Amino acid sequence: MAGASISGIGLTGLLSYQQAIATTGHNISNSGTEGYSRQRVEFSSNDAEFNGLGFSGRGVQVADISRVFDSFTIQQIRAYTSSSEQFSSYSRLAQQIDPILSDPENNINAHIQRFFDSLSALAAEPASIPLRNQVMSEGRALTERFNDVTERLNAIRNDLNQQTESLVRDINGITKQIADANRSVVEGISIGGNREPNDIIDQRDRLLKDLSALVDIQVVELNDGMVNVFLSNGAPLVVAGENKSLGTQLSTLDTRNLDVVLTNPGGNTVITDRINSGQLGGLLRFREEVLDTAVHQVGLIAQGVAQTFNTTHQFGMDINGNLGADLFVAPTVEVINASDNAGGLGASVSVSDTSQLEASAYQLFYDGTDFQITRLSDGTTTNLGAGPAPFNVTVDGLDISITASTPVQAGDRVTLSATRNAGAEIALAFSNSARLATAAPTRTQAATGNLGEAVISASEIIDPTDTNLLDTIRIQFNDPATTYDVIDVGTGTTISAGVLYVDGQDITINGSRFQISGQPVAGDQFTLERNLTSVGDGRNALRLFDIKNQTPMLNGTTSLQQAYTIGVSNVGIQARQAEIGEAAQTALLDQAVRTRESLSGVNLDEEAANLLRYQQLYSAMAQVISVADSLFNTVLGIVNN
Known part of the structure; x- marks a missing residue:
């Protein structure tokens, strides 16, 4: 009986350390496997057995094969x-x-x-x-x-x-x-x-x-x-x-x-x-x-180039005597109605002030009570009130007409952007260089028979849309020469009479501005007229170049x-x-990762030491079984004799 007990104890150790050797080998073989967690054999003693003399141990068992890991890591x-x-x-x-x-x-x-x-x-x-x-x-x-x-x-x-x-x-x-x-x-x-x-x-x-x-x-x-x-x-x-x-x-x-x-x-x-x-x-x-910002930044500059040069080009006259038109095709403002809108919210938008433009798209939104517009680049939201549509608002240099094709419903959204497509849409508005409006549309001159010392400056266009811009105007000084009359030469009509003369003061007529300086005498005349020498006039070209020194962007x-x-x-x-x-x-x-490897990774030196230790324990358990077998044979021999 004692021999069988010793053999059983040895067998439990043999099997347990065999498993330990197998687990160690498993660790070593997976030392290069990414994410592998080192496994550890947990041993526990078998429950002892009372044999009349006391509690006798029954060997060892593998309680668990656990992963070595740390959840936090x-x-x-x-x-x-x-x-x-x-x-x-x-x-x-x-x-x-x-x-x-x-x-x-x-x-x-x-x-x-x-x-x-x-x-x-x-x-x-x-x-x-x-x-x-x-x-x-x-x-x-x-x-x-x-x-x-x-x-x-x-x-x-x-x-x-x-x-x-x-x-x-x-x-x-x-x-x-x-x-x-x-x-x-x-x-x-x-x-x-x-x-x-x-x-x-x-x-x-x-x-x-x-x-x-x-x-x-x-x-x-x-x-x-x-x-x-x-x-x-x-x-x-x-x-x-x-x-x-x-x-x-x-x-x-x-x-x-x-x-x-x-x-x-x-x-x-x-x-x-x-x-x-x-x-x-x-x-x-x-x-x-980054990407949306870059697209909008490029579009912002495209809008700035188109709007600024177009405005200035319209202040000029080309070599054929025509007033300047748009130099660039002005990019449109994109308006996209959300595809899942339940109502008829819409908008039409135009650029009114390039200096106020932002490199951003906007979302127009109706929450069921008020209309709101959000600048998507930074999330700034402006409440536009309850409306109702249609009504007009101006936001960041955009004139927005809010419309409703059918009643607006809560959740309706529209995306607006003056800068998203501008870089793709900008183009030259014409290809004929003769249409470049390099000259100023009007010119000034003093009558050759003037006797006074007064001189007139070159004219400057301040409103190219004035319908009378190209009319011929004569300024004629009265007696005494402290006042003057303004006469439309084409119709012979006196536009203004007895205007007080102030030396060097701005005079604005029909969208043009100029100054008369010095001492005139009665009868002196000065003329504002259509520029008949536009071919050699580069005043508006100079004005176009001067955009380089202007600050039309970012407020x-x-x-x-x-x-x-x-x-x-x-x-x-x-x-x-x-x-x-x-x-x-x-x-x-x-x-x-280093923390995990130090805890859960396979250390080959450590595993080699474990392998040697478990091998020695396995051999020791085999020796226990051998001793038990020898004892059993001895007892068996005595009985047989």
């Missing part, structure tokens, strides 16, 4: 992986934008400068056909650069849409595998008598880490061994043994963009604004903060070129901040 790795991948995705994409906007030789600012240079040369020689053609060539090159930059930015947007679809497919594939792993874990626990299937849980943790690289997640462990997975703000991705599929659809507010949706039998739920991290979060954040504080530089630098700042964020999050991730 695993959560940190997921969080830092998500943040690191977000910044990496953001930074990688932002680096594509900077060369498009900042090409030293071919950026928009360089083309604006060349256009100004050509205008400066033409102002000095306004009759030169080659110089006129050069202005047209530089103007065309400028608009084509606007078009090309916008096209390249839109190509990046199309690529983002493809990447979004690809990432959503990857997310769905991983969440399905996690749901499958959940079911396998429960099955393993059931088969193993409430013991966890370590390798399957490791595989699931690897899948969760892979998922966190794509999107920010929260993981909730359940009592049955399963995990639920949610986006960080609560949208479900995996619930027990089922995964919730994501999808994409065209945005109801801008069909150029894809929205990410959670697919449901009752309809899709847009969750684009709930995805804040991971590769997908970085992509969506880049689209909003009248910056020039066209300064505004572009500010916009480009803002994009560069965003890209640099993303690089810094990526470096910081990667450092934190590396630290968390």
Whole structure:
């Protein structure tokens, strides 16, 4: 009996240390497996047995084979992986934008400068056909650069849409595998008598880490061994043994963009604004903060160029004696009604003040009581009151006429933007250089028979829309020459009589302004008339060139070129901040991974020592069995004798 007991004890040790050797070998063989958690054999003594003399031990057993892990460290790795991948995705994409906007030789600012240079040369020689053609060539090159930059930015947007679809497919594939792993874990626990299937849980943790690289997640462990997975703000991705599929659809507010949706039998739920991290979060954040900003910044400068040059060009006259028309095709203001509007909210919009324009789209919204408009670049919301439509408002240099084709319903939305398409739409309004309005439409002159010392300045146009702009006007001094009459030469009508003369004072007539200075005498005459020498007059070309020194942008504080530089630098700042964020999050991730490896990773030296120790214990247990067998044979021999 004693021999059998000793043999049994030896056998328990033999089997236990055999399992320990197998587990150690399993650790060593998986030392290169990513995400593998070192496994440890937990031993416990078998319950003792009372044999009449006392309680006798019954050997050892394997109580459990456990994973060595720390839940907090695993959560940190997921969080830092998500943040690191977000910044990496953001930074990688932002680096594509900077060369498009900042090409030293071919950026928009360089083309604006060349256009100004050509205008400066033409102002000095306004009759030169080659110089006129050069202005047209530089103007065309400028608009084509606007078009090309916008096209390249839109190509990046199309690529983002493809990447979004690809990432959503990857997310769905991983969440399905996690749901499958959940079911396998429960099955393993059931088969193993409430013991966890370590390798399957490791595989699931690897899948969760892979998922966190794509999107920010929260993981909730359940009592049955399963995990639920949610986006960080609560949208479900995996619930027990089922995964919730994501999808994409065209945005109801801008069909150029894809929205990410959670697919449901009752309809899709847009969750684009709930995805804040991971590769997908970085992509969506880049689209909003960098790509959209770049498109709107380029569009803002395009609007500024078109509106500012068109306004000034209309102050001039071309070599054929025609008043200046638009030099550039003015970009339109985009108006998009949300596709899911229940009512008839609409709007028509025009640019009224370029200096007040912002590089942004706007959302007009009706909440059931009031109309509101939100500047999407910074979220600034202005309450427009209850209306009712139609009514007019002016916001950030945009004249907005709010309309209603049918009664407006709560939730109706309209997106407005003067800058989103401007870079694509700007173009030269004509191709014939003879139509360049380089001259001033009117001129002044003193009568050759004047006897006084008074002189008249060149005329300056202040209102090119005045219907009488080109009428011939004569100023004739009375006796005494302290007053003068204003006479329309064409009709012979005296427009104003006995006007008090003030030396050097501005005189404004029919949209033109000039000054008379010095001492006139009675009978002296001065004429304001249509410019009959427009071919050699470069006054309006000089005025066009002077736009370079004006500040028509950003509330009248910056020039066209300064505004572009500010916009480009803002994009560069965003890209640099993303690089810094990526470096910081990667450092934190590396630290968390090192912490996990020190705790859960396989140390080959330690495992080799364990292997040797367990081998010695196994041999010792074999020796115990051998001794027990020898004792048994001795007893058996005595009995037989």
